[in-house]
Amino acid sequence: MLSLNISGLENGVVLDHIPAGKSMEIYKYLDLGSLDCQVAIIKNASSKKMGKKDIIKISGGLDQVDLDIIGFINHHITCNIIKDGHVVEKRQLHHPKKLTNVIRCKNPRCITSIEQELPHVFFLADTKTKTYRCKYCEEKYSFK
Amino acid sequence: MPRHLLNPMDFSVEELDKLMDLAGDIERNPDKYAHACDRKILATCFYEPSTRTRLSFESAMYHLGGHVLGFSSANSSSAAKGESVSDTIRMIGCYADICAMRHPKEGAPLVASEKAEIPVINAGDGGHQHPTQTLTDLLTIRSTKGHLDHQTIGLCGDLKFGRTVHSLIEALSRYEGMHFVLISPPELRVPEYITDLLKEKNIPFEEVISLDEAMPQLDILYMTRVQRERFFNEEDYIRMKDFYILNNDKMALAKEDMIVMHPLPRVNEIALEVDSDPRALYFKQAQYGMYIRMALILTLLEVEV
Numbered sequence A: 001m002l003s004l005n006i007s008g009l010e011n012g013v014v015l016d017h018i019p020a021g022k023s024m025e026i027y028k029y030l031d032l033g034s035l036d037c038q039v040a041i042i043k044n045a046s047s048k049k050m051g052k053k054d055i056i057k058i059s060g061g062l063d064q065v066d067l068d069i070i071g072f073i074n075h076h077i078t079c080n081i082i083k084d085g086h087v088v089e090k091r092q093l094h095h096p097k098k099l100t101n102v103i104r105c106k107n108p109r110c111i112t113s114i115e116q117e118l119p120h121v122f123f124l125a126d127t128k129t130k131t132y133r134c135k136y137c138e139e140k141y142s143f144k
Numbered sequence B: 001m002p003r004h005l006l007n008p009m010d011f012s013v014e015e016l017d018k019l020m021d022l023a024g025d026i027e028r029n030p031d032k033y034a035h036a037c038d039r040k041i042l043a044t045c046f047y048e049p050s051t052r053t054r055l056s057f058e059s060a061m062y063h064l065g066g067h068v069l070g071f072s073s074a075n076s077s078s079a080a081k082g083e084s085v086s087d088t089i090r091m092i093g094c095y096a097d098i099c100a101m102r103h104p105k106e107g108a109p110l111v112a113s114e115k116a117e118i119p120v121i122n123a124g125d126g127g128h129q130h131p132t133q134t135l136t137d138l139l140t141i142r143s144t145k146g147h148l149d150h151q152t153i154g155l156c157g158d159l160k161f162g163r164t165v166h167s168l169i170e171a172l173s174r175y176e177g178m179h180f181v182l183i184s185p186p187e188l189r190v191p192e193y194i195t196d197l198l199k200e201k202n203i204p205f206e207e208v209i210s211l212d213e214a215m216p217q218l219d220i221l222y223m224t225r226v227q228r229e230r231f232f233n234e235e236d237y238i239r240m241k242d243f244y245i246l247n248n249d250k251m252a253l254a255k256e257d258m259i260v261m262h263p264l265p266r267v268n269e270i271a272l273e274v275d276s277d278p279r280a281l282y283f284k285q286a287q288y289g290m291y292i293r294m295a296l297i298l299t300l301l302e303v304e305v
């Protein structure tokens, strides 16, 4: 089988086991477009576990990427920290305490629905139930 | 950074005690405070009309010797031209020393406070919070009963949508020896997060349907209005609004020192005959509302008298 070769990463992070086709979504959530480091996106890589998967490799930039957002989006994505060409850490992803412009408040009575350029901010209100609430109207975020 | 009041729980129990002590002193010695806010200006930014709340704030400021400016509906303000809350509060900060904001959108006063260089008081933001109402209720109880703890309080009417009820329960849940009797039709019971809160704190409560049966044990009865706009269908509204009407017969079942409270305006849930009962405190409540707003303005402006 033909496989695309992306040169090895010296320092950075590899996001593995992204469901196939979802890598661009992750790219947007992490705002990778705004970083000046190298980013490689591999689509439809073969996976024993998943059949097909996406992978994102980010060179450097570890301090500029809020990896916890991935913990919010999808727990199953693995996050390998690479130093000197080796995996030094499989990062445990936590639910972030705060999400800015990741999800939008759907409450039509919320000030975020009319105020110009107001960021949509959610905070983790309950760590047990993983409930996020809008900072402004305190409505629960529902994934439906 | 100025201090704001956005949520009834923004003040700790100790801070609330101080605030209510101040309100009590204002009630006893109004002359002492008559010039406390000389040359200070309160802006009342009301993006939706609420005459009762606005008058209470204005009266509070005038009693402190201060001045008031503002608007009382969105059409008469820059909001009609599409100005954001963030921009409006920056302008208001140039004209006034403190701002009371009422807004139909939830979280608007928080947005204002993030951009404001003056204290912002949430004077009601949609169905979200109305902290000065809660403070008024607390002061009314404390001033007439002498203390906030160890009370059996009955809350009656629309407990599902009644924001004032939820905030009051949360605020009172911080005191010891409380017992809540939640009196409502099954359809209008308090939301689960309120009963969860009470369970978590091991605070005894009952959910009952009959006002008559609940009456004898109550120290406080808090009546609420069943709002027409909460119902999609007129029949449901008509059936429920008459569910609980307080009259002299029901008052006869109550303790002699029970107090009746109501956030006003009432529709018909309290018969007029109850008004002359000395236990009816709902008009006096408006006076406490002014005292607590005076104390709040002084506290947020850090004026020492």
Ligand SMILES: [Zn+2]
Pocket: A105, A106, A107, A110, A111, A112, A134, A135, A136, A137, A138, A139, B107
């Ligand atoms: Zn919201």
